[in-house]
Amino acid sequence: MNPVVIAIKILRALITVVLLVTFVFVILRLSGDPAVQMLGLEVSQEALDEFRHRWGLDRPIWEQFLSFFWNILHGDFGQSFIGGRDALAVVLERLPKTLQLMGLTTIFTFGLGIPAGIYASLHRNTFADRTIMGLTVASFSLPNFVVGIILIMVLGVTFRLLPTSGSETALHYIMPVITMATADAAIFARFSRSAMLEVLHAPFMRTARAKGLMWGAAVRRHALPNASIPIVTVGGIYVGRQIAAATITENVFAWPGIGKLLVNSVQLRDLAVVQCIVILVGVTMVITNLLVDLAYGWLDPRTRTGDSK
Amino acid sequence: MNEHRNTADRKTWRDYLTVMPPSILISAIWIVFIVAVAVLADVIAPYDYKHMDLLDRLRPPIWMENGVWSHLFGTDDLGRDVLSRIIFSIRISLFVALLGTFIGAVLGTTLGFAAAHFRGRVDDLIMILIDFQAALPFLILALAVLAFFENSFLLFVLVMGIYGWERYARIVRGLALSASSTGYAVAVRVLGASPARVYLRHILPNVASAIIVNMTLNFPETILVETSLSFLGLGIQPPLTSLGNMVGFGRDYLLTAWWIVVLPSIVIFITSLAFSLLGDWLRDVLDPTLRGN
Numbered sequence: 001m002n003p004v005v006i007a008i009k010i011l012r013a014l015i016t017v018v019l020l021v022t023f024v025f026v027i028l029r030l031s032g033d034p035a036v037q038m039l040g041l042e043v044s045q046e047a048l049d050e051f052r053h054r055w056g057l058d059r060p061i062w063e064q065f066l067s068f069f070w071n072i073l074h075g076d077f078g079q080s081f082i083g084g085r086d087a088l089a090v091v092l093e094r095l096p097k098t099l100q101l102m103g104l105t106t107i108f109t110f111g112l113g114i115p116a117g118i119y120a121s122l123h124r125n126t127f128a129d130r131t132i133m134g135l136t137v138a139s140f141s142l143p144n145f146v147v148g149i150i151l152i153m154v155l156g157v158t159f160r161l162l163p164t165s166g167s168e169t170a171l172h173y174i175m176p177v178i179t180m181a182t183a184d185a186a187i188f189a190r191f192s193r194s195a196m197l198e199v200l201h202a203p204f205m206r207t208a209r210a211k212g213l214m215w216g217a218a219v220r221r222h223a224l225p226n227a228s229i230p231i232v233t234v235g236g237i238y239v240g241r242q243i244a245a246a247t248i249t250e251n252v253f254a255w256p257g258i259g260k261l262l263v264n265s266v267q268l269r270d271l272a273v274v275q276c277i278v279i280l281v282g283v284t285m286v287i288t289n290l291l292v293d294l295a296y297g298w299l300d301p302r303t304r305t306g307d308s309k
Numbered sequence: 310m311n312e313h314r315n316t317a318d319r320k321t322w323r324d325y326l327t328v329m330p331p332s333i334l335i336s337a338i339w340i341v342f343i344v345a346v347a348v349l350a351d352v353i354a355p356y357d358y359k360h361m362d363l364l365d366r367l368r369p370p371i372w373m374e375n376g377v378w379s380h381l382f383g384t385d386d387l388g389r390d391v392l393s394r395i396i397f398s399i400r401i402s403l404f405v406a407l408l409g410t411f412i413g414a415v416l417g418t419t420l421g422f423a424a425a426h427f428r429g430r431v432d433d434l435i436m437i438l439i440d441f442q443a444a445l446p447f448l449i450l451a452l453a454v455l456a457f458f459e460n461s462f463l464l465f466v467l468v469m470g471i472y473g474w475e476r477y478a479r480i481v482r483g484l485a486l487s488a489s490s491t492g493y494a495v496a497v498r499v500l501g502a503s504p505a506r507v508y509l510r511h512i513l514p515n516v517a518s519a520i521i522v523n524m525t526l527n528f529p530e531t532i533l534v535e536t537s538l539s540f541l542g543l544g545i546q547p548p549l550t551s552l553g554n555m556v557g558f559g560r561d562y563l564l565t566a567w568w569i570v571v572l573p574s575i576v577i578f579i580t581s582l583a584f585s586l587l588g589d590w591l592r593d594v595l596d597p598t599l600r601g602n
Contacts, residue, residue: 141582
C-alpha cells in the first residue's frame with residue numbers, strides 16, 4: 001500500500017479518537033455540572049472548587065476541552081468515587097479477567113465456526129449443510145443473556161454441574177465462554193461458508209483443476225487463502241461484538257471484568273469510570289479497525305495501489 | 310426499458326406467498342400473531358400487568374402441579390400474572406423496536422442523501438461520523454448516554470433510534486451517488502425539480518427496497534439490544550415492563566420459578582428468529598445484489 005494512503009488512514013483514525021473524546025466531553029457537559037456529576041452532591045465546597053480548578057471548569061469552554069483532552073492524554077480520567085481511586089487503575093485491574101474471557105471465546109468461536117462453515121460450503125445443499133445453517137440462524141437469534149440464563153438453569157441449578165458466578169476455578173470459565181461464543185460462532189460459520197462458496201466457483205479454481213490439481217489440494221492451496229480475506233474484514237465488527245457480549249455475559253455470571261464494572265458504574269453513575277471505559281473501548285476499536293484495514297490491503301494485492309475507497 | 314421491466318417483473322403479493330418456503334410462512338404467521346398481540350394487549354390480557362396479588366405468588370403454569378386456569382402461565386414473585394406481563398412486554402418491546410428502527414432509518418437515510426447531495430465537506434463529516442459509530446459498539450454508547458443522563462422512556466427510545474443509522478447512511482449514500490448520475494435523476498433536475506423533490510420523489514423509491522431490507526434486518530437486532538439493556542436493568546424502567554426486564558428480574562427465582570424467565574426468553578427467541586428468517590428471505594427476493602453481505 002502506498003504511504004500516502006496509510007497516512008490518510010492513520011489520520012482518519014486519529015480524527016475518530018478526537019471525536020470520541022469530544023463525544024464524551026459533550027455528553028458530560030450536557031448532563032449537568034461536571035463537578036457535581038463526578039463527585040456527587042455530598043462533597044464539600046472546597047472539593048468542588050478544587051475539582052473545577054483541576055479540570056479547568058472556571059475557564060472558557062474551548063480551554064476546558066483542551067485541558068480535558070490533555071488530562072486524558074496523560075491517563076488522568078479522574079477519580080472513581082468508590083474509594084476515590086484513580087479511574088484508570090480501577091479499570092485496568094479488571095482488564096485481565098475480561099481479556100481471558102475474550103481470548104478463550106475467540107478460540108472457540110473460530111475453532112467451531114470457521115470449520116463448520118467450510119464444511120458446509122464443501123457439502124452444499126446436503127443434509128449436513130442445512131443442519132449447520134439451521135443451527136446458525138437459531139443460535140444468533142438467541143440473545144446472550146438468554147443463553148447464559150438457560151445454561152445457569154440447566155447446568156448450574158438443575159444438575160448442579162457448574163458454578164454459576166465468579167471466576168475462581170477453571171470450571172467457572174465454561175458457561176461464560178459458551179454464552180459468548182454461541183452467536184459469534186454462528187456468524188463466522190455463515191460468513192466463512194459464503195466466502196468459500198464465492199471462491200469455490202471462481203475461475204482460478206477451474207484453472208487449478210484443469211492443470212491437474214486434486215480437488216482437495218485446490219481447496220487447500222487456492223480456495224482457503226482467498227476465502228480468508230473477507231473473513232479478516234469482519235475482524236473489527238467481531239471485536240465490537242465481543243465487547244458488547246462480554247458486557248452482558250459478565251453481568252449474567254457475576255464475572256469480575258470490565259463489563260460488570262461498566263454496568264455497575266452506570267448504575268451508580270460513577271462517571272469517571274464510565275468515561276474511562278468508553279474511551280478505552282473506542283481507542284481499542286479504532287486501532288482494530290485500522291489494523292484490519294491495513295491487513296486487508298496487505299492480503300489483497302488488488303487494493304494495494306491507489307485509493308481503497 | 311424501465312416500464313417494460315415493471316410490467317414483466319412486478320410481482321404481486323400472491324406471487325410472494327407461493328414462493329415462500331414453509332419456514333418463512335411460519336415466521337410470517339408468528340410475526341402477524343405477535344403484532345396482533347401487541348396491538349390488542351388491553352383486550353386480550355387477562356389482568357393488568359401491574360396488578361399484584363401477594364397471596365398468590367410464584368404459582369406455576371397450568372401444565373404443572375398446582376397450576377390454575379386463572380393464571381395460564383403462572384404468577385411471578387409479586388403475584389402478577391405472567392401471561393399478562395408477557396403480553397404487555399411484547400407491546401412495549403415491539404413498540405420500542407419499531408420506533409427505534411424507524412428513527413434510525415429516517416436519520417440514516419437523510420444523512421446518506423445529504424452526503425450524496427452536498428459531497429465535499431458535508432460528505433467528509435458524515436463519513437467521519439460513520440467511522441465514529443464504527444468505533445463504539447452500540448451497547449457501550451447506549452450505556453454511556455444512559456449513565457450521563459437520567460433514564461427516561463423518551464431518551465431510551467431516542468438512543469435505540471441511533472442504533473444502526475450508519476448502515477442506512479452508508480447504503481443510501483452509495484445508492485444515491487450512483488442514482489443521481491443516471492438518466493432519470495438528471496432529467497428531473499434539468500426540468501427544474503428541487504433537490505428535495507429529486508431525492509424524495511425519484512431517488513427514494515429506487516433505494517426503498519434496500520432500506521426496507523435493512524429495516525427488517527435491523528428490527529430483530531433492535532429487539533435484542535433493547536431486551537439486553539432492559540435485562541441489565543438499564544433499559545425500560547419499572548413499572549413499565551419489557552421482555553428483557555422480565556428475564557432480568559426473574560433470574561433470582563431460577564430455582565423456584567423458572568417460568569418467569571423461560572417463557573419470555575422463548576418469546577424473544579422465536580420473535581427474533583422469525584424476523585431474521587424473514588429478513589434474509591426478503592433480502593434474497595428484493596435485492597439479489599446484497600446477497601452474502
